[in-house]
Amino acid sequence: PPSHPCLYALETPLNPLVSDSDSELDSTERLALGSTDTLSNGQKADLEAAQRLAKRLYRLDGFRKADVARHLGKNNDFSKLVAGEYLKFFVFTGMTLDQALRVFLKELALMGETQERERVLAHFSQRYFQCNPEALSSEDGAHTLTCALMLLNTDLHGHNIGKRMTCGDFIGNLEGLNDGGDFPRELLKALYSSIKNEKLQWAIDEEELRRSLSELADPNPKVIKRVSGGSGSSSSPFLDLTPEPGAAVYKHGALVRKVHADPDCRKTPRGKRGWKSFHGILKGMILYLQKEEYQPGKALSEVELKNAISIHHALATRASDYSKRPHVFYLRTADWRVFLFQAPSLEQMQSWITRINVVAAMFSAPPFPAAVSSQKKFSRPLLPSAATRLSQEEQVRTHEAKLKAMASELREHRAALQGKKARGKEAEEQRQKEAYLEFEVSLPAGCAEDGLPPSHSSPSLQPNPSSQPRAQRHGSEPRAGAGSGRWKP
Numbered sequence: 001p002p003s004h005p006c007l008y009a010l011e012t013p014l015n016p017l018v019s020d021s022d023s024e025l026d027s028t029e030r031l032a033l034g035s036t037d038t039l040s041n042g043q044k045a046d047l048e049a050a051q052r053l054a055k056r057l058y059r060l061d062g063f064r065k066a067d068v069a070r071h072l073g074k075n076n077d078f079s080k081l082v083a084g085e086y087l088k089f090f091v092f093t094g095m096t097l098d099q100a101l102r103v104f105l106k107e108l109a110l111m112g113e114t115q116e117r118e119r120v121l122a123h124f125s126q127r128y129f130q131c132n133p134e135a136l137s138s139e140d141g142a143h144t145l146t147c148a149l150m151l152l153n154t155d156l157h158g159h160n161i162g163k164r165m166t167c168g169d170f171i172g173n174l175e176g177l178n179d180g181g182d183f184p185r186e187l188l189k190a191l192y193s194s195i196k197n198e199k200l201q202w203a204i205d206e207e208e209l210r211r212s213l214s215e216l217a218d219p220n221p222k223v224i225k226r227v228s229g230g231s232g233s234s235s236s237p238f239l240d241l242t243p244e245p246g247a248a249v250y251k252h253g254a255l256v257r258k259v260h261a262d263p264d265c266r267k268t269p270r271g272k273r274g275w276k277s278f279h280g281i282l283k284g285m286i287l288y289l290q291k292e293e294y295q296p297g298k299a300l301s302e303v304e305l306k307n308a309i310s311i312h313h314a315l316a317t318r319a320s321d322y323s324k325r326p327h328v329f330y331l332r333t334a335d336w337r338v339f340l341f342q343a344p345s346l347e348q349m350q351s352w353i354t355r356i357n358v359v360a361a362m363f364s365a366p367p368f369p370a371a372v373s374s375q376k377k378f379s380r381p382l383l384p385s386a387a388t389r390l391s392q393e394e395q396v397r398t399h400e401a402k403l404k405a406m407a408s409e410l411r412e413h414r415a416a417l418q419g420k421k422a423r424g425k426e427a428e429e430q431r432q433k434e435a436y437l438e439f440e441v442s443l444p445a446g447c448a449e450d451g452l453p454p455s456h457s458s459p460s461l462q463p464n465p466s467s468q469p470r471a472q473r474h475g476s477e478p479r480a481g482a483g484s485g486r487w488k489p
Contacts, residue, residue, distance in 0.1 A: 047081060054085035058107070068108035072123060073116025083120070087127035097135070097145055098194045100128050106201055121146050140389060141178050144366075148174055149195060157199040167192045176401035177366045180394030247284030251355045252294040254344055255280040260330075261338035275342070278307070282355055285312050285363055285387060287331075309333060312364045313383040316356040318349070329353050334383040363387040366398055403441065410437040 055061075057068050072083040090107075092100040104124050110117050125143035129136060136142050148170070155165040171188045258275045259268045278289035289307040313334035322328050322340065327349040331339045343349035365388045367381035388395065413434060422430055 046078065047085075050078060050081035051085045054082050054089070057082070057086055058089045065107070066109045066111055069110050069116060069120050072108075073119040075119065083123040087123055090127060092128050092131040095128075095132070096190070096194070097128060097142065098149060098191055098200075100124075100131075101146060101149060102200060121150070136178075137181075138179050138389075141183070144174070144177050145183065145191070149191060149200070152192065152195050153200045156196055172405065175405055176398040180390045180398045247286075249294075249296075250282045250359055251352065252279065252281040253348060253352075254278075255289070255352070256325075256342040257289060258340040258342075259337075260340050261336070263335040263337050265336045265338060280341075280352075282311070282352075282359065285310060285359060287311055287356070309339070311356055311360050312387075313367075314356060314360045316353040318353065331356065361399070362392065362395065366402070406437055406440050410434070410441055413437060 053071065057063055057071055060068075063071075068086075071079065072086060073079070090100075090104060092103070095103070101124070108120075110120060122143055125146050126139055128146075129139040129142045136145070152165060152170055167189060170192045171185060174183055174188060176182065254277070256275050256277050259273055262268050278291065279293050281288040281290065281294050287309045288304060289309070290304050309331070310333065311331075315332045317330050317332075319328040319330050319340060325342050327343045327346055329341055329343070329349055329352065331341060333339075341352065343352055365384045367383050390398065413430075417430060417434075
């Protein structure tokens with residue numbers, strides 16, 4: 001599914017509860033303010049101070065190029081102001097995207113934490129679109145293409161083994177990612193040729209870049225700190241962006257959870273698999289699991305935040321092959337973790353399945369094109385957790401385009417394997433790719449067989465309904481047990 005910021009409204013803002021590890025000002029920012037006073041929560045905006053610091057960063061007055069990205073990429077209002085003022089020194093008018101990116105990357109070393117680098121590229125994309133509003137359809141489109149160019153540069157000029165990405169691969173990877181449509185073919189051809197003929201003058205180890213971009217899509221909540229909670233560690237790259245002020249509560253109620261598989265469907269160690277009771281809150285695109293009953297406005301504890309599950313690109317299905325407990329469903333996340341959840345009743349189980357799938361289908365942003373052709377090892381697409389700006393109609397078109405592309409890829413993959421005997425690692429890679437494509441392509445068939453008729457497959461998603469709807473299937477829910485055979489406990 002499609003790209004960026006949120007569509008939610010309702011409930012208490014979560015931003016005060018979550019902060020980036022760099023949300024507090026350091027000495028250089030206080031120096032820019034001309035004061036040693038600490039900004040409240042590291043969030044107070046001061047335009048004049050931001051302008052002074054941006055000017056010094058651009059002129060490298062007391063700073064090295066390696067310092068610039070660190071100051072532009074922090075997740076607080078002051079740093080956002082600094083980034084906006086810094087980018088004003090760049091006039092990209094009339095430039096192609098690759099030309100502007102080359103100019104920009106020569107002025108700073110794109111270093112630091114993954115989320116910092118992603119924010120810097122987002123600031124660049126915003127500025128490029130401001131200077132060239134006619135060149136692309138949206139700021140999201142500029143950001144998608146910027147990420148694609150970084151991956152293409154790594155693929156074509158990194159120290160890879162195997163086939164390089166072709167122009168056709170590059171164009172195919174970006175199908176449906178231009179606000180639900182396609183980017184102009186001639187534009188993509190020109191960008192591909194530019195990067196192929198001259199690599200971006202920005203040096204970074206290829207594996208580090210791929211690891212960083214993969215982390216951008218990692219929905220696994222790591223350690224999150226509250227603003228009031230002292231030092232703490234850095235948060236998951238995207239989780240600090242996912243909880244939006246006023247995110248809607250779509251459902252809450254009792255759930256019992258069992259962790260069945262870790263990322264990439266690796267079996268969870270036996271000692272960590274036990275059933276635990278929680279009160280689940282589906283708020284925005286995050287399923288929070290609390291020990292106490294839901295209370296609007298109540299701050300979440302560290303443990304509750306760590307238990308949170310991002311449901312972007314997630315899929316909930318009835319666990320028809322699980323007989324030890326009643327009313328159990330599977331939840332598979334974007335990184336292929338697998339959870340078992342038990343609801344109090346059949347109706348509640350179906351309601352949870354429906355609401356999780358509707359939220360995931362409506363708001364998940366389209367995948368970043370993965371440079372899978374640069375390696376023999378199969379890699380699933382990079383799945384951003386930022387919410388889409390597309391309308392529901394555009395989302396449907398995007399889903400349909402992706403389904404068509406995956407069905408075609410599955411046919412090509414099977415055709416290439418005919419008469420070919422692979423062994424060891426290569427055979428395992430081929431099996432993983434085929435299993436992934438089969439799973440994705442089989443979902444709509446499952447819907448048609450066992451779901452609602454198409455005209456009734458998109459129930460309205462009213463936040464936190466006072467009464468639960470009658471049990472019914474959403475069109476995005478696959479048939480019972482679809483794709484779940486490999487997840488049996």
